[in-house]
Amino acid sequence: MLKQLKLVGGLALGGIVGVALALGIHSRTGDSTVAAQIAPMDTTPVTRVAPNSASQMSLSFAPVVKATAPAVVNIYTAKVDRSRASLMDEFIRRSFGGAPPQPRVQQSLGSGVIVGANGLIITNNHVVAGADQILVALADRREYPAKLVFADARLDLALLRVDTKGAALPVIRMGDSDRSEVGDITIAIGNPFGVGQTVTTGIVSAIARTGIGVSDWQFFIQTDAAINPGNSGGALLDAQGRLIGINTAIYSQSGGSNGIGFAIPSKMVRVFLNAADKGKLVSGWIGVEGEPLTADSARLAGLDRPGGLLVTGVVPGSPGAAAGIRAGDVLRTVDGKEVADGGQLRYSLATEGVGRTLDVRLIRAGKEQSVAVTLAPPPERPARQLTRIGDQSILAGVTIANLSPAYAQELGVGLPEEGVVVVQILGTAPAARLGFLKPGDLIEAVGGQPVNSVADVAALAAKGATSLRFNRGGQRTECGVTATGQFGCRS
DSSP states (O other), X not given: OOOOEEEOSSSSOOBOOSOOOOOOOOOOOXXXXXXXXXXXXXXXXXXXXXXOSHHHHTOOOHHHHHHHGGGEEEEEEEEEEOOOOOHHHHHHHHHHXXXXXXXXXXXXXXXXXXXXXXXXXXEOHHHHTTOSEEEEEOTTSOEEEEEEEEEETTTTEEEEEEOOTTOOOOOOOBBOGGGOOTTOEEEEEEOGGGSOOEEEEEEEEEEEEOOSSSOTTOOEEEEOSOOOTTOTTOEEEOTTSOEEEEEEEEEOSSSSXXXXXXXXXHHHHHHHHHHHHHTSOOOOBOOEEEEEOOHHHHXXXXXXXXXXXXXXXXXXXXXXXXXTOOTTOEEEEETTEEOOSHHHHHHHHHTSXXXXXXXXXXEXXXXXXXXXXXXXXXXXXXXXXXXXXXXTSTTTTEXXXXXXXXXXXXXXXXXXXXXXXXXXXXXXXXXXXXXXXXXXOEEEEETTEEOOSHHHHHHHHTXXXXXXXXXXXXXXXXXXXXXXXXXXXXX
């Protein structure tokens, strides 16, 4: 059984842990907009024909690779490890003399794709995050130092720029990933294990993969083309040589390819590139919450099978409310894209611009209806009000904030749009020492009293509360001091 999801940006891989609350957004550079430098998306229709003869089976992808491989680059990064020397190193130095230990340099590698002829390169954020130096090596052996232009940890994408001194770089055509279908040919190009540029082929194994643990914002193309450490940030192409994804992660127990790889769709890459001009990525919002339809809820909705998102709540005054969407409706499609869960709805909204009016088809009382919903920026109501709790209670040293549609989207970890969220925990805090609370947890009660805001939590904490109830991914846990003076937690 495959258990471990791994990013494929370097030779040393680890499991994904924790909650990515840092946005990792960097300001843009340059004097012209990113969007103006990127070629338009190639949406030429594809005629799909299965091979039906030996001569067709012997056809080669060499011409496609020859045209696209020059636009896939190797990325080398260096990061100075500024952590203090170990206690043993320090003891030896003081006892026997010698110079202080020199900081270590951590090196990593990955891949990237040239999307702008003047030196714009797209890669994964985890390939370059925290790097002190970035070097880009082209397929023709030219090398350039690179600067980080814009990055977003939620999407795990980063945009680099190299100074080519006026020389034009080869660029890959960007395709429309929404047109990809299961069974389509895929070509992956990258630098696995640092052996040099490598090409592998496969097919689209699945589309619309969500909830695989990389990012709640994500919506992946799955492929069986071999993807290995070092492939992160490289190109996933269709049979016409158009970019349909950026290779990002694999399911693996050993760290090597098991034929289950994931790529960020080019449609989301385009959204990211457009956001680079603004310096911030904001997804459209309609104020609708829901849950996947089950066999029982489908039957109650008058459907013969599950399929769609059951609306459980609509924010008053939101675009969804203005369009007439109600709790109990079943959302089937958004602008023709199927909606089967919250991840697919978020993807459909994220890949359309704020202000765009979408055709939403829904089922109400067994009948299909169509409504028009205009996307709005998510509001920040209430204000986030980041607050660190003092030393009076079980939450001492814990920073909390109010959730809102805007802040929940900014954190990008599948949080609801209301409530109180843990943002940070000091290392000396009881919650850190005892290990019962993590960033991203939702505080539901303090001292036995339900809470709805930062003000509620702060007021109860000031009274010296010794217990709390929190929610982590739908699992409720209560922690506190027992009657015997011992600390404990129970679910």
